[in-house]
Amino acid sequence: MPNLLTIALIPLLPLAGFVLSGIFGRRYIRQHAGWLGTLLLLGSFVLSLSTAYDYFFVYGKTDGVYQTLVPLQHTWLAFSDKLSIDMSLVIDPISVMMLIVVTTVSLMVHLYSLGYMKGEERYSTYYSFLGLFTFSMLGLVLSGNIFQIYIFWELVGVSSFLLIGFYYDKPSAVAASKKAFIVTRFADLGFLIGILVLSYYSGSMDFQTMIARLTSPESNEVKSAVAANFLGVSALSWGAALVFMGGAGKSAMFPLHIWLPDAMEGPTPVSALIHAATMVVAGVYLVARMFPVFALTTPAVLEMIGWVGAVSAVIAAVIACTQTDIKRVLAYSTMSQIGFMMFALGVSGYGGEAGLGYTASMFHLFTHAMFKALLFLGAGAVIHYVHSNEMKDMGGLRKYMPVTHATFLVACLAIAGIPPFAGFFSKEEILLAAYHSNPAIYYIALATSGLTAFYMFRLYFGIFWNKPYQSAATGHDSHSHGEGGWVMMLPLVLLGLAAAGAGFIPFGEFVSSDGKALASHFHIAFSVAPVTLGLAGILLAAWMYYRSGNQPDKMAMAFGGFYKAAYRKFYIDEIYLFVTKKVLFNLVGRTAAWFDRTIVDGFINLTGNTTLLVSERIKKFQSGKVQQYALFFLTAAVLLAALFIYVLK
């Protein structure tokens, strides 16, 4: 059985880091907060590794099936006799996998930030926020209870709000953190309602109980949840869809993705942590956590998830082709890749071979975390070097930043799906799963993976080749810090190794929808199309961006309006602005103001006139309006009485 202390320590160590640097950081351990946080996280990482080893190879398997283990179960709030909120920790294949992902990436980011954030005024604050975020994310991953997940979900939101807005003297950073907070809060409201609906009908908030009760079609819970309907859709589907809405908000799925590109205002290592590997995949994790409910009871919602994922994947890929800010390219690429994970879940079935999509999705989550974190950290090193986010300020950097160049190339090959790098294996599985169950999504995905190769290599050639590097500053003296110290290079190299080799992990052995091992098999013939498309994308990018020239402009001209639309991110931000500013403000705000001015004030004036005589006398008391209040009072009482006695009788 798992050791409770070990597992509890995994999230508690980063929390200790948060508390220590939060309280003592400013005064006592200002310079050491970074090392303190990194060492604590190293502890967490080692414990995660040992937990994973023990779970997968020692005690996790019974009769060839990975069990869901609950080392801690504590009744926290007894809501009613049958419904209570528990605090529990859960150990199963996906939570263990996520432990590895979160602690690995977080450790790399901690280490990297030692160099990147050096000399920052609020250095210790930064590390305390990192600790808080890591704690919340690990808590989210380990939650065995939907309500507990919601609490950590909000904590993750808050800590990412703090991190995105870290440079709080920059107005754009403040605006971005606010936008992220509001958009995800909006989605979280749906999530909360979904939780309430599902727990109301299933009578439990515990995942295992909830899933058991909601997946057997004969159970009373399912019957009552299907019978109740709202706007023609059953309560069960509403609940599942609303829970997904929460996930879509966090995972930046179309159309709730608008906060992600702006969130790039945060420090770059933060983007690597939050917007590549951890928080943004929380939505995918949530869907995977409740997967049996989606797959067995509400297949329609699952299909919707598939389509949302596919649409997000392709839209984000097109937009990524046109952006010039390298972090924004990576942001859209993240959204596109998460779209892959989402639709892989959407096309998956439950159990056995049909569950390939589930395994593929989790596999891609794992490999993507490695190479995307690497890409962000690499981009961070580049930005650190040239002091700009714009591609036009870069080019020819391969000579000056050899380590970054090599690792970035590995990551690009991985994301483009070129064998034998990690992304190839996970993406092949996703495509295979889609091919078997939903051909339309398969073709969308195929086209998207070609686009992926193109925009990633556009980025790669734009940064490292293209034109010879010319520093904006005078001479190269301003770059005396070079690529950054070993603390910045080591994470790049380690993640580079992971991005190159993670694909060879026999993932289906460990993670599958029903816990049984799933053999992954490759068909060379099947891989031909995506790999060819990927190579074509790379060649196109090389032709356009290997040297600086006018091919890109010609290309943009050829696509004309489409290019412009994509460059403007398909005007989605403008649509939101239009809806909120114009429609909401004018329709609702103006109407409310008009109502207030004309009806409410008018009514008061009217009642005031009728009592003018009385009011003249009492005006000596400086009150003037109190008799109107009384009249209003009486009118309301009489109207209510009339309403209830005559109209609603």
Place this chain on the structure above:
Amino acid sequence: MNEFLTLMKSELVLTGIIFLLLFIKIGKGIKNESLLPLIQVLLLANFIFGFFLNQPGRLFGDMFYTTPVIAFQKNILNLGVYLISLVCADWLRKTPHLPEFFLLMLSALLGMFFMISSANLLIFYLSLELATIPVAAMANFDLEKKRSSEGAMKMILSSAFSSGVLLFGISLIYGTTGTISLPLLGERLDGSALQILAFIFFFSAFAFKLSVVPFHLWTADVYEGSPIAVTSFLSVISKGAVAFIFMTMLFRVFEPLHATWHLMLVILSIATMVVGNIFALRQQNIKRFLAFSSIAQVGFILVALTGQDYRYHMNSTAVIYFVLIYIFSNLAAFGVAAVVSEKTGRENIDDFRGFYKNNPFLSWVLALALFSLAGIPPTAGFFGKLFLITTGASDANYWYIIVVALNLIVSLYYYLRLVRAVFMDKNESAAEAVPVNAPVRLGLILCGAGILLTGVLSWIFDYIHSL
């Protein structure tokens, strides 16, 4: 005799304190500096004593009754008054008539105790008046300020009017049922048109005290004019007490008219939340802002009253729990506003821009309070709202719950607007460091601890539910 002493112990202890203050006033008089700590200690002792010797029973020919739940409700109010004596200490110390102020406040509290315990319309009416008239006098306590007098005047006139309507309703109820004993009354209601009219008049008096839209018009003027100690008493203690008795009246006495009051609550709660929110959005003065937002909060309390679970105490548990949390949150917010207004004279939201720079402690307390009022986890306010809305949702009226949820988002916006002003906005003329005295600091820390712990410590909710 023994029964008399135990059942009425809350009232008796309070009366004892009132008399003590009276003697102090008549005698030589003690300086405020030494009197205030004495009063604070007495109120704390009163609160602690409130946990002991709580037995159910009836007195005075069934006109007065008490149960552990009622004793707990009274003790929540005791706690609130104790916290007010702490967080408003700056203003209290300066007021020239300190003993009178507490005489009035504790008399009003005594009225509320009798009101919560009343099992007879006569006692109810008398105690309601006892709970109202001293507050009007308190509202007038800033003697040199014209607005204070104006607020008091408006309050006493409006209250008199509402009492008139209430008495009319009571007399009609007596006319149709022939009794003023509440348990008998419940059995004799048949839902005739005259009874509905009587009930609505009766109901409007509660709506008035709770500032339910459209009976709320007096609220903003009175809140703005009164000293902050009085405003916080009105918005927290008064509201809490009336919510408690309102709940009992609806669930126990007027249960036969359930169909009527249920729909009425749905309509009025939406009106209350919407109007409270819209007005709170526009306020610049922090006291008016808190006043309107407290109107919106009352709307959420009404939501819980609409739920179908009232036969199983779920509604009453949710409301009591929420009032407890609301006391902590609102008193923390008012406390910070009181300190700042007393020391710097700043009362506008714009004055709070960049407040964090020199006042981290006050800023964090204010932020906690606002988070809790807005219902953001993990503060207690989240759990309070959660239970309120879940009980409301037990009615399966989803459109209604969606409207409630949208209102919740709007309230989130304006509470966070203040938080943003405090923490993020730059301000050249940001407030200087405001000194915080020991009692105020203690009060704010207690409120902050309450906000953080009440939600997380599950046994508090369980304890209320088990009563």
